[in-house]
Amino acid sequence: MARRVKQHSYDHARPSVTVDMVVLTVVDLDLKILLIRRGEAPFLGQWALPGGFVRVNDAPDQGEDVDAAAIRELREETGLRPEDVYLHQLRAFGRAGRDPRYRVISVAYYALVAADRVRRVVAGDDAAEAEWFSTSSLETMALGFDHPEIIDAALEHIADRIDGDFGMAASLVPAAFTKAELRRVYEIVTGQSYDKSNFNKRFNRMLEDGLLLESPGRRAFAGPGRPASLYAFNLSADED
Amino acid sequence: MARRVKQHSYDHARPSVTVDMVVLTVVDLDLKILLIRRGEAPFLGQWALPGGFVRVNDAPDQGEDVDAAAIRELREETGLRPEDVYLHQLRAFGRAGRDPRYRVISVAYYALVAADRVRRVVAGDDAAEAEWFSTSSLETMALGFDHPEIIDAALEHIADRIDGDFGMAASLVPAAFTKAELRRVYEIVTGQSYDKSNFNKRFNRMLEDGLLLESPGRRAFAGPGRPASLYAFNLSADED
DNA sequence: CCAAAAGTGTTAACAGTACACCCATGC
DNA sequence: GCATGGGTGTACTGTTAACACTTTTGG
Incomplete structure (x- = not known):
């Protein structure tokens, strides 16, 4: 050699x-x-x-x-x-x-x-x-x-x-988004389906933990059903 | 260019x-x-x-x-x-x-x-x-x-x-090993400490699922306490 | 009123946590 | 007996899972 x-x-x-x-x-x-x-x-x-x-x-x-x-x-x-x-x-x-x-x-x-x-x-x-x-x-x-x-x-x-890294989901969603939009991102990326109620519970925990913020009073634009609230990721919060 | x-x-x-x-x-x-x-x-x-x-x-x-x-x-x-x-x-x-x-x-x-x-x-x-x-x-x-x-x-x-991939822990432990040896591997690699009883419960689930096998009747060699049973990873089982 | 989508509540099963306790062995 | 490590049981807690239900909008 x-x-x-x-x-x-x-x-x-x-x-x-x-x-x-x-x-x-x-x-x-x-x-x-x-x-x-x-x-x-x-x-x-x-x-x-x-x-x-x-x-x-x-x-x-x-x-x-x-x-x-x-x-x-x-x-x-x-x-x-x-x-x-x-x-x-x-x-x-x-x-x-x-x-x-x-x-x-x-x-x-x-x-x-x-x-x-x-x-x-x-x-x-x-x-x-x-x-x-x-x-x-x-x-x-x-x-x-x-x-x-x-x-x-x-x-x-x-x-x-993606389930353990909010940054990944955050990057796939517009700056202001609805709970359903975020849920669909998870569903599309993982191929699993997420129960709406259980997903919302996780979502609400993230709100309490300050990882998500309510986007001021506004609502998503018109469709057949009830307009959804808008949210944004809190980019200054540390994940975990 | x-x-x-x-x-x-x-x-x-x-x-x-x-x-x-x-x-x-x-x-x-x-x-x-x-x-x-x-x-x-x-x-x-x-x-x-x-x-x-x-x-x-x-x-x-x-x-x-x-x-x-x-x-x-x-x-x-x-x-x-x-x-x-x-x-x-x-x-x-x-x-x-x-x-x-x-x-x-x-x-x-x-x-x-x-x-x-x-x-x-x-x-x-x-x-x-x-x-x-x-x-x-x-x-x-x-x-x-x-x-x-x-x-x-x-x-x-x-x-x-390592917590989600048995193959990693399996590679760090001798072919036949005790529950405590495996637990110590996890503790050393992750830096966390694992409760003995709770770890054994996970261990016993892996036994039931066929991921681990009891190594025939033998016991670890002498020390101050009770000799431990020996186990082996079931290499033909699929993980998860 | 009806359809559609948002959002909430209820329950059971399961896994993780923190302990206390018993067992088998060497000395 | 006693120290040492192996091994089990129990009660508590939080999370997940499944599913039913209510609310708000457009037509």
């Missing part, structure tokens, strides 16, 4: 590193994911996750943080800033052969965003088109790379954690 | 990618972590996490999977095989400057292993020495790189998840 590393040089081959973004929003009682249609090989013309290379160099600044690359890609492809979303690193995906061209290791992130904060969807410079798809329609699509695996892992991770 | 990627070549700079291993075991009522004393720059002579470069190339096989690199490093530095441990990817650490030499992105893994499965500790070819340290003694040590951050993230991740 050869000695691999000397003091200020290296003789091992390096992989490319990318970030892949699983950007999700809830709209029309459905969980939607942002995909881009690839404008380049490989998988030209197929849908795939937005993302791109982490910009690195060896000296002196070494380029951007991997987290910064995720934030940059998010802004380039959606116009969203990190304070508008719940952004979290999922994990690295590093199977050999996952990119047929050359060795690429990808760090996957997911971003949860409320539908009313989605301003524009801009195709980046390696994307021809961008579009929101229902996550339930993905099975029939031929996505590029190992992106189906990344998406599945992200959806499972989110479904497992 | 320049076009970056053509069909079968690339013109962007690449980072090195390493795996870092947080290898933990419980011994003497303490959670211990395996560290190696670095035999090379940077941080020569300081303690750091075991790990090494992911071996990649561009064609045709592209080298080893990142997961395979973690398994290889584990075996090289501890002699442990993946079936002897609970091995899990934590996440990627990719801050610029985390390695002072050149740009290195690291994928961190943690491995939980029972003290009786630890056979030997072998220093790899870039490590001079290897030793187990109490995790509570790390604050006073000057570890290399961003390894304190990685270790903190791993310990927090494990403490948050």
